[in-house]
Amino acid sequence: MKIIIINGPNLNMLGIREPDKYGTESYSDLMAKIRKYCEDRNIEPEFFQSNHEGALIDRIHQAYFEKADGIVINPGAYTHTSIALLDAVKSVGIPTVEVHISDVTKREDFRRISYIRQACCFTVMGQGTDGYLRAIDYLTEKTGEGI
Ligand code: DQA
Numbered sequence: 001m002k003i004i005i006i007n008g009p010n011l012n013m014l015g016i017r018e019p020d021k022y023g024t025e026s027y028s029d030l031m032a033k034i035r036k037y038c039e040d041r042n043i044e045p046e047f048f049q050s051n052h053e054g055a056l057i058d059r060i061h062q063a064y065f066e067k068a069d070g071i072v073i074n075p076g077a078y079t080h081t082s083i084a085l086l087d088a089v090k091s092v093g094i095p096t097v098e099v100h101i102s103d104v105t106k107r108e109d110f111r112r113i114s115y116i117r118q119a120c121c122f123t124v125m126g127q128g129t130d131g132y133l134r135a136i137d138y139l140t141e142k143t144g145e146g147i
Contacts (some may be wrong), residue, residue, distance in 0.1 A: 001042065001070070004063045005034060005132065007049040008056055008076035014101075014129075017025060021102045023128050030129050037133050041140065053078055057088040066091040070139035071096040072132055079104070079114045090121035095142060097135035100125035 006026070010017055015026035022124045025033070033045050037044045046068075046138055056078065071094050078085050079100070089096050096119060103126030104111040117123055122138045124131040 001140065002044045002066065002068045003038070003070045003072060003136060004046045004048065004066075004068050005031075005057055006056060006071060006073040007047075007076075008074060008078050009051040010076050011074060012049050012051070023101065025129055030132065033129065034132055034136070037136065041136075043136065043140065045136075053082055053084060057084055060085070060092055062089040063094055068094055070094060070136075070142075072099055072135040072139070073097070073116070073120075074099045074101070074132075075116055079116055080110055081115070083115050085123065086115040086119050089116060090124070095139055096120045097138055098123040099131045099135050101128055101131060102126060 012027050014022055014030060015024050027049065034045055048057050050059070056075065060071065071089070073096060075082065075085055079098070098116055098120040099113065105125070113125065121142065124134045127134060
């Protein structure tokens with residue numbers, strides 16, 4: 001099973017940016033944690049992080065041509081602004097789970113809006129970086145593979 005893990009703007013700064021909200025693990029630590037989790041479950045993860053909206057859209061399209069089984073995406077602040085990312089997920093029709101490290105419902109009002117959510121089959125938030133693992137659990141259970 002192939003799952004693409006996509007992270008949007010500023011998530012390369014994990015561990016450095018606002019550790020009170022996003023924790024002290026680095027982006028590399030996050031990838032290592034997900035890789036380990038996937039190894040034990042026969043899942044092939046692929047990672048992509050970009051600070052650019054178009055690059056994120058291109059990576060979602062690429063997932064279609066690679067016949068990916070699922071996408072886990074933390075679009076960062078593009079969650080709250082990007083109809084283009086919503087359309088990209090709708091375009092590929094791949095089961096997609098939205099992840100947020102923090103609980104966006106308990107922060108500023110502008111973080112309550114998620115455009116991408118309506119194209120996603122599930123959302124995980126406020127569980128720190130473990131949220132990515134819960135997203136993978138959801139995708140594997142949904143397709144009846146893994147675990
Ligand atoms: C975030 C929440 C967003 O509001 C914010 O812009 C981020 C990270 C999260 O993981 O909690 O960059 O998606």
